[in-house]
Amino acid sequence: xxxxxxxxxxxxxxxxxxxxxxxxxxxxxxxxxxxxxxxxxxxxxxxxxxxxxxxxxxxxxxxxxxxxxxxxxxxxxxxxxxxxxxxxxxxxxxxxxxxxxxxxxxxxxxxxxxxxxxxxxxxxxxxxxxxxxxxxxxxxxxxxxxxxxxxxxxxxxxxxxxxxxxxxxxxxxxxxxxxxxxxxxxxxxxxxxxxxxxxxxxxxxxxxxxxxxxxxxxxxxxxxxxxxxxxxxxxxxxxxxxxxxxxxxxxxxxxxxxxxxxxxxxxxx
Amino acid sequence: xxxxxxxxxxxxxxxxxxxxxxxxxxxxxxxxxxxxxxxxxxxxxxxxxxxxxxxxxxxxxxxxxxxxxxxxxxxxxxxxxxxxxxxxxxxxxxxxxxxxxxxxxxxxxxxxxxxxxxxxxxxxxxxxxxxxxxxxxxxxxxxxxxxxxxxxxxxxxxxxxxxxxxxxxxxxxxxxxxxxxxxxxxxxxxxxxxxxxxxxxxxxxxxxxxxxxxxxxxxxxxxxxxxxxxxxxxxxxxxxxxxxxxxxxxxxxxxxxxxxxxxxxxxxxxxxxxxxxxxxxxxxxxxxxxxxxxxxxxxxxxxxxxxxxxxxxxxxxxxxxxxxxxxxxxxxxxxxxxxxxxxxxxxxxxxxxxxxxxxxxxxxxxxxxxxxxxxxxxxxxxxxxxxxxx
Numbered sequence: 001x002x003x004x005x006x007x008x009x010x011x012x013x014x015x016x017x018x019x020x021x022x023x024x025x026x027x028x029x030x031x032x033x034x035x036x037x038x039x040x041x042x043x044x045x046x047x048x049x050x051x052x053x054x055x056x057x058x059x060x061x062x063x064x065x066x067x068x069x070x071x072x073x074x075x076x077x078x079x080x081x082x083x084x085x086x087x088x089x090x091x092x093x094x095x096x097x098x099x100x101x102x103x104x105x106x107x108x109x110x111x112x113x114x115x116x117x118x119x120x121x122x123x124x125x126x127x128x129x130x131x132x133x134x135x136x137x138x139x140x141x142x143x144x145x146x147x148x149x150x151x152x153x154x155x156x157x158x159x160x161x162x163x164x165x166x167x168x169x170x171x172x173x174x175x176x177x178x179x180x181x182x183x184x185x186x187x188x189x190x191x192x193x194x195x196x197x198x199x200x201x202x203x204x205x206x207x208x209x210x211x212x213x214x215x216x217x218x219x220x221x222x223x224x225x226x227x228x229x230x231x232x233x234x235x236x237x238x239x240x241x242x243x244x245x246x247x248x249x250x251x252x253x254x255x256x257x258x259x260x261x262x263x264x265x266x267x268x269x
Numbered sequence: 270x271x272x273x274x275x276x277x278x279x280x281x282x283x284x285x286x287x288x289x290x291x292x293x294x295x296x297x298x299x300x301x302x303x304x305x306x307x308x309x310x311x312x313x314x315x316x317x318x319x320x321x322x323x324x325x326x327x328x329x330x331x332x333x334x335x336x337x338x339x340x341x342x343x344x345x346x347x348x349x350x351x352x353x354x355x356x357x358x359x360x361x362x363x364x365x366x367x368x369x370x371x372x373x374x375x376x377x378x379x380x381x382x383x384x385x386x387x388x389x390x391x392x393x394x395x396x397x398x399x400x401x402x403x404x405x406x407x408x409x410x411x412x413x414x415x416x417x418x419x420x421x422x423x424x425x426x427x428x429x430x431x432x433x434x435x436x437x438x439x440x441x442x443x444x445x446x447x448x449x450x451x452x453x454x455x456x457x458x459x460x461x462x463x464x465x466x467x468x469x470x471x472x473x474x475x476x477x478x479x480x481x482x483x484x485x486x487x488x489x490x491x492x493x494x495x496x497x498x499x500x501x502x503x504x505x506x507x508x509x510x511x512x513x514x515x516x517x518x519x520x521x522x523x524x525x526x527x528x529x530x531x532x533x534x535x536x537x538x539x540x541x542x543x544x545x546x547x548x549x550x551x552x553x554x555x556x557x558x559x560x561x562x563x564x565x566x567x568x569x570x571x572x573x574x575x576x577x578x579x580x581x582x583x584x585x586x587x588x589x590x591x592x593x594x595x596x597x598x599x600x601x602x603x604x605x606x607x608x609x610x611x612x613x614x615x616x617x618x619x620x621x622x623x624x625x626x627x628x629x630x631x632x633x634x635x636x637x638x639x640x641x642x643x644x645x646x647x648x649x650x651x652x653x654x655x656x657x658x659x
Contacts, residue, residue: 015311018301018308018311018312019311019312019315021301022296022299022301022312022315022316023315025296025299025301026292026295026296026299026301026316028292031319033321075471075473075476076471076489079476079477079480079487079489080487082487083485083486083487122497123457123460123497124497164453164454167284167319170319170320171286171288171289171319173319174292174315174316175314175315175318175319175320176315177321177324
């Protein structure tokens with residue numbers, strides 16, 4: 001099988017690349033945690049792009065039920081159709097709608113399945129998926145159909161640790177915690193997104209960014225995406241490295257609450 | 270392989286299971302570590318540790334097992350100097366078997382011994398000394414399944430032991446928060462299914478019935494979805510002997526507040542009498558009888574206390590520790606009332622089990638409530654008992 005190598009515009013650590021490959025070889029779901037903005041969701045896109053596979057994305061919400069991910073049986077539609085005679089109501093198949101997980105398992109070719117923010121759902125949600133993720137197959141009770149994946153999907157699961165995940169679920173996953181990038185790596189990330197900027201200016205902006213991040217008691221620490229926006233703002237504002245040293249412009253781009261902005265501006269004297 | 274790491278992890282309190290261990294073995298079987306200790310470090314962590322809160326423990330366990338493998342920069346430099354690249358040694362399967370695998374520990378000792386005894390001549394192709402392409406377990410580009418590899422292009426500064434030594438995940442350890450989290454998951458065990466919330470799931474049978482009655486004109490019947498809820502009455506002892514456990518109890522309380530939507534928390538002083546306190550400092554209280562009437566009996570009850578008191582406090586009218594507090598019914602009767610009202614009830618005792626027999630009142634309370642230690646394990650066992658009884 002093809003090995004995952006990473007793509008040009010997504011900087012990732014060697015450790016993470018190896019773990020992605022381990023998850024593929026061992027056929028285990030990969031559970032990713034880490035601060036917001038560390039590229040958890042993006043990783044699945046990158047894997048799909050790199051291996052030339054289709055990405056099936058399942059965004060989990062607090063109301064999402066595990067069974068909905070497999071399929072939904074549209075009883076209401078069927079009952080409704082039973083009143084008219086334009087459709088064959090005894091053909092239940094047409095009322096079965098595959099969910100994202102069902103779609104990934106039923107797919108003819110191998111796909112990358114992203115289960116995004118699994119911790120948003122009910123506590124039992126991950127446990128309800130155990131069997132299907134282990135066996136990569138499921139039954140459609142209404143039609144008696146048995147769906148088995150032809151090619152085991154590469155499963156990437158992200159979590160923001162809002163809830164503890166059940167042990168039985170964790171045992172089956174490989175786990176990686178994406179650390180917030182070190183300044184050096186952040187410079188590379190910034191350079192990928194702004195290739196025409198001078199390295200010196202990027203280094204300067206990144207240094208100032210980490211200065212802001214280091215401030216204590218921030219309500220919300222700025223993340224990578226805020227840094228990239230900030231670079232855009234600094235460049236558009238025509239601010240050079242020297243001016244950046246003296247003051248912090250466009251703080252509102254980095255910080256999302258007034259208290260944070262006030263705290264950092266005070267500390268910047 | 271590396272069973273000592275498994276043991277060290279368990280010793281450091283990382284809950285590694287045998288299944289996860291086998292996954293790591295499978296990964297090594299696929300050569301995913303490729304003979305690099307750094308890659309082995311990441312691979313082992315990804316397969317064995319499932320929360321960043323345990324990464325630091327993993328680092329310490331890893332150091333216990335592998336820090337001695339680390340070679341300092343000077344030593345590495347000297348070895349690398351000696352090793353020149355040569356065409357790889359070709360071995361037949363038969364020869365491979367003969368070489369066999371040595372125990373890691375043996376290899377390590379031998380490595381150090383041999384390095385000490387070896388003269389400073391570069392060594393290529395032999396069976397014993399540290400060099401290149403040989404059958405000795407030491408050196409680079411050679412063949413031996415349990416070999417110690419040295420150098421081989423991996424930067425000195427990124428070696429696994431040093432990653433572990435940095436222990437960069439120290440900050441993710443938060444034993445207090447961990448406890449609260451553990452408690453939360455334990456409390457999560459006592460959820461029960463109830464129908465509640467908006468009517469949003471279709472009652473198919475009801476719909477068919479209603480439609481038939483309606484002469485075939487479609488009529489939908491909806492019902493409330495089943496959801497899992499925890500309903501919990503939490504009674505906490507805030508008496509004097511509980512002072513050392515105040516922190517633990519407040520942790521339990523904050524865990525309960527987070528997980529339990531229907532939480533009824535009250536305090537009592539050593540034993541429950543006719544009043545339960547909503548605020549023990551300001552002595553704000555509600556009559557116990559009212560609580561017993563108002564809180565539905567399908568609530569689960571958890572009482573927290575050391576149950577250590579003078580027997581009179583439990584058995585006699587007016588026996589309360591507070592002299593001015595008059596109770597016409599003895600505490601033991603109130604406790605029995607609570608148990609009758611809430612068949613699913615347990616008592617959590619912060620004192621270790623070994624002490625329980627030394628206090629007569631503990632035995633009396635235990636005859637009313639099943640008692641568990643207020644530890645994570647006790648809480649789990651208690652939660653399971655709550656789900657069993659009745």
